[in-house]
Amino acid sequence: MGSQTVDAIKQVAIVGGVHGNEFSGIYLIKQYQAQPELMTRSSFNTETVWANPEAHFANKRYLQSDLNRQFKNTDLADMTLTDYEQSRAKVLNAQLGPKGQARTDLIIDLHNTTSNMGACLILTQAGEFYNKMAAYVKMQMPEAIISRDEDHVAAQDHALMCTLGRYGVLVEVGPQSQSVVRQDILDLMHKMTQHILDFVELYNHNNLPQLPKQTEAFRYLHSIKLPMNDQGERLGMVHKNIQDNDYQPINPGDPIFTLFDGTEVKYDGATTVYPTFINEAAYYDNNLAMSLNEKVFITLEDA
CATH class of the missing domain: 3.40.630.10 (Zn peptidases)
Structure with missing residues (x-):
């Protein structure tokens, strides 16, 4: 020891x-x-x-x-x-x-x-x-x-x-x-x-x-909100392809929301991101839909 x-x-x-x-x-x-x-x-x-x-x-x-x-x-x-x-x-x-x-x-x-x-x-x-x-x-x-x-x-x-x-x-x-x-x-x-x-x-x-020597990890970037109108009313929901797929990649152009009228809203970012806290119930008071993360690696110097 x-x-x-x-x-x-x-x-x-x-x-x-x-x-x-x-x-x-x-x-x-x-x-x-x-x-x-x-x-x-x-x-x-x-x-x-x-x-x-x-x-x-x-x-x-x-x-x-x-x-x-x-x-x-x-x-x-x-x-x-x-x-x-x-x-x-x-x-x-x-x-x-x-x-x-x-x-x-x-x-x-x-x-x-x-x-x-x-x-x-x-x-x-x-x-x-x-x-x-x-x-x-x-x-x-x-x-x-x-x-x-x-x-x-x-x-x-x-x-x-x-x-x-x-x-x-x-x-x-x-x-x-x-x-x-x-x-x-x-x-x-x-x-x-x-x-x-x-x-x-x-x-x-x-x-x-x-x-x-290397361990995969995810670093928080920012959170995104559910689609809302000017009165703060929700216009849509998390897309069914995203729901329950925490830590699975979202690529530019992937649908992330479905509006209640059936319209799909696509992810407009330039890079692949990884969602967490998708449709978290506790965050509905802030209308948060999910957190977006980047994939990173933790590197040990002496491993």
């Missing part, structure tokens, strides 16, 4: 229920609380956190504000932001953070999507630790999808809960309808979480296996 790494991860938090109607994370942390050996490793301590129980009891994503949009440094410091989720964010920052000087080395934030995204590991920052984690998880779990999201944005400017920790990732698993739990989706979330915990153990002991 290798020597302890300089950058050892000593404190891990697994967080469920940031969104009250995404059930897998809530039930997974309950399972880990009942069977702590599932989350126990020799080189670090693991705690579980139920982030937004009141929203869960109300069977809603959130009560007043989306909790997973409250963690920019400026918002955490703003004492005029006092609705339920804004207040919860400050409590979580005190419990797990404080952001920028966090007592928690790694936050694993568990989420569900109604979109057909499978098991997706979302990285919010760049760096060797994340790159090695991505390579390890993909090697152990070939069906996993790696998303680099907006990893060019500084942690202090990220609004996501997982950026409270020194490191933070999201485990996003779907398709699962809001306010239900599915065994196949819960199993995928458990499987990916176990691989992350195993990775940290091996990383701490400087004992990682030979990792692939």
Whole structure:
């Protein structure tokens, strides 16, 4: 076994229920609380956190504000932001953070999507630790999808809960309808979480296996909205060829929307893109149809 790494991860938090109607994370942390050996490793301590129980009891994503949009440094410091989720964010920052000087080395934030995204590991920052984690998880779990999201944005400017920790990732698993739990989706979330915990153990002991030099990933570009008129009324829907085809290529000229009068709207971009969060139910309040991504590769220098 290798020597302890300089950058050892000593404190891990697994967080469920940031969104009250995404059930897998809530039930997974309950399972880990009942069977702590599932989350126990020799080189670090693991705690579980139920982030937004009141929203869960109300069977809603959130009560007043989306909790997973409250963690920019400026918002955490703003004492005029006092609705339920804004207040919860400050409590979580005190419990797990404080952001920028966090007592928690790694936050694993568990989420569900109604979109057909499978098991997706979302990285919010760049760096060797994340790159090695991505390579390890993909090697152990070939069906996993790696998303680099907006990893060019500084942690202090990220609004996501997982950026409270020194490191933070999201485990996003779907398709699962809001306010239900599915065994196949819960199993995928458990499987990916176990691989992350195993990775940290091996990383701490400087004992990682030979990792692939290149790992396929997707980086967020921008989101596109459903077709609407000037009054903000929806004029169409996601095209049937796109529905459920998360991470499958959209080429210039491919139909992406069907208007209710039958007209097809084609993708007018110049390059091939890869859609995620297709027709996500939680994003209908913003009329978002999907996120578009580019395919990238994570390269390990010393692999």
